[in-house]
Amino acid sequence: MKMKTYILRTAAALTILLSLQSCEDAINLDPISDIGADGFYSNTQEVNLAVIGIYNSLHLKQLDEWVVTELRSDNTQLSFDNSQNANVPYRQLDRFVSNPLNEFTASYWRASYKTIGLSNNVLANLDAVTDAELGLQYEGEARFLRAHSMFNLVRLYGGIFIVTEPIAPQEARNLERKSIEEAYAVIIEDLEFAYNNLPESYGSDQIGRATKWAAGVELGKALLTQKTAASTTRAEIVLRDVVQMSGGRLLPNYEDVFDTNNEYNDEIFFAVRYQSGLVGLGSPFANLFAPLQSENNVVFGGGDEFNIPTGDFETLYSSNDPRADVNLAFSWVDSRNNVNMERFVTKYNGNFNNVDDAPNDWVISRYADAILLLAEAINENNGAPTPEAIGYLNDVRNRANQGDIPDAQVDSFFDFKLALEEERRKEFAFENHRWFDLLRTNRAVTVMNNHFATDFQYNDPDQPFFNTPPIQPFQTLLPIPQYEIDLNPSVAQNVGY
Template identity: 80%
Template sequence: MKTYIYKIAALIVIATALHSCEDAIDLEPISDIGADGFYANADQVNLGIIGAYNSLQEKQFDEWVVTELRSDNTQLSFDNSQNANVPYRQLDQFVSNPLNEFTSSYWRASYKTIGLSNHVIEAIDVVEDATLAAQYEGEARFLRGHSLFNLVRLYGGVFIVTETVDASQARNLERKSIEEAYTVIIEDLEFAYNNLPDSYGSDQAGRATKWAAGLELGKALLTLGTSDSKVRAEIVLRDVVSSSGGRLLDNYEDVFDTNNEMNDEIFFAVRYQSGLVGLGAPFANLFSPRASENSVVFGGGDEFNVPTEGMESLYAANDPRAGVNFSTSWVDNVGNTNFERFISKYNSDFGNVDDAPNDWVISRYADAVLLLAETINENSGPTTEAVDLLNLVKNRANQPDAVATDVDTFFEFKLALEEERRKEFAFENHRWFDLVRNNRAVTVMNNHFATDFQYNDPDAPFFNTAPIQQFQTLLPIPQYEIDLNPSVAQNVGY
């Protein structure tokens, strides 16, 4: 039986300590006794860290809606009527608004993680062991940096909260620039990279390591995109690839096997546990076919996140990643075959709805390999080393080496990497961020909307989707923030 850092005792402590903030972003997750009263020793700080890790489950619940569903990888099932599941469809078709429940809930959940992390950082002085104090602060800053990194990529300029604030202060917060956000993100991730241990004992599996922080730092530096940051990204990612001890598993499917979680390829994951302990994953039910009852997973599915037809044509016939990531048919309880695409990457055996044991992998060695290839290309062009790194991932999937003449320019190699990342990380919430980082979101999505049958069905014209504009690559700031503080500027276009 696998061991989790998400202890039931910690859940009880957090449940009694948390309260919701009615006055804006959820910045006060500790009860009225205050952080100073709660965190009196190292054990309590450790519980605070565990609470921050646990909060990632709330954020992860909606992350696929604001990332993968907005990409060309997935779409809301068109079996639904035009009036069903409107908040999902708004994001799928880029007609979201500041009242959309998912843009709001993801924002709140992200700031809850940031708030929990801040409380740990502020209480770190009670940890007398200097090494342990650095670890706990590194973990908290990793979680804060990770959350802020996702926020700035999705919303643009956001609130930067690095200390506990009360409700009156929260009402007067101002959005900061993207550049200011990256300063904090990189400082947090650099601290974590320099202070977290390389690994933990098996009883601590799931805690952030130096290498999880290094990969996130390299990605943030690459995304920032300045000449200096790309050089720094290459240095960090080289260290992660060469020194972490991570590796590509021989078989792609083994990376996601529930009996093989936190394996040598995985650097960081949001962890789940089945058994009605409040830690089960909902994604198998959210993504499985609506009419499947118990024939695909226990309790059937909602069909909210469906692979597009482009995914079916993306993979070569002998590429094992396709069969792991999605299925093209399912057999019902009376033996009939139904030809419908659905994500199968998060499916497993479990006995209660929304209670699967599958972890959600956030970062893994394959990501570090392809990101290093990308930074080399950004800094030096498609060198032999960069092409070899690309081929390392392709070969694991039984695919031949990239043809040299097809990747011998900067842009050809960039596009080859983008396509390989789409295949490798399908339905892991990477695709949207990759398109934004490459400044290709508008081009790719408009081509997707123009060619995918689901958006051009003459019998369902209400699902047609107009070309998007650059402003739509950012989500709107939730309306409740502007209602509480009218000086907060809304993103252009909303």
């Protein structure tokens, strides 16, 4: 495998330091963890190391993101081959019966504020950077990474704490949740700054840092999610700029996008980076998602059988769609040549020799996302699909050997929305997009209730304890972690919890 770039190698050097800091966080029950500055920043090199530390913190956040997004969608579910008392925190989120004590609801919240806190520390110490252009870059990176965390938080939890500067623990205890609208104002301001000030590209030794185009895709998605006439108009402008000016493109072969020997290719705008080799930066997802008791027959060390593709994927892809083989498998062969008919995610299976140490990056945004978001913005702004919007949809379909979509399937505003929804599900399977897509289009309750009504696993008369009734709109939000409310009883819990 080719050598990873400077940003990831530097992150490896920071892992020991941040691991020690994480151990301290684990016993620190102050809300939002330790988000005060520590006096480390005295020159440009130290600020740069601090920026790298923000990127490194994404590993902690990414670890549980699939649990609070993909597992709550109709894309994946927890294995039903174990008892009702096994893996309860996962099962709660899968079946929308979570509560404020759920460990993943809490850990994702903590990890996100860890990233926000590290970003704020950098932003408060930019005076140490003597090069003005470099200072703007570091500010853009920190604000992009802060906005990325806040954007996910507000979509998952609703109103959140808005923290834009380092604060002391006592101040943190007295914070109040702000409205969704106030959160979006900060998110969009941060992303606009990053979009206008980050470099369009970096040298080969700096690949992995956020670019103008990574910020543009995130900004376009945030504006579309905000869903006002002005924000949707702005989203189209930004996304058109990304599509036309970034130099991004669809690779001819879908599988090449995720090839570990082809990372940060022309289709990828931003990814959370991983590196195998026992340097503390390996990816755990291959082992988390591989079949239980598969030993070394699927990936080294076997799997935990989490995040199982739902039965829908048996028929979702056509027989000639190459995305199916990249994203999942429907069986595996054990050491006795027995075929085990079990679905599992394969998208993050690389070559590695230690458990939880795969080399596969987790892609956050790519060109396919940009053109499908642009098609969505055009449809929203015009009240009907246009040839341009349909063309972007067909570009993605044709890369997957599906041909142009029949006119009858996209002859109205809503038909086109449904066609985009289906294509995005196929294209971004298991990339943590599906739940956010359903939230953005206000389809989450409808889609999930149909899923729970039709998927046999949630209606098995022999396992009635897994039966799942229709969800209510309040359940699309996660509860605020109980420890936050215990520390500050004035913090309002989400309705229904």
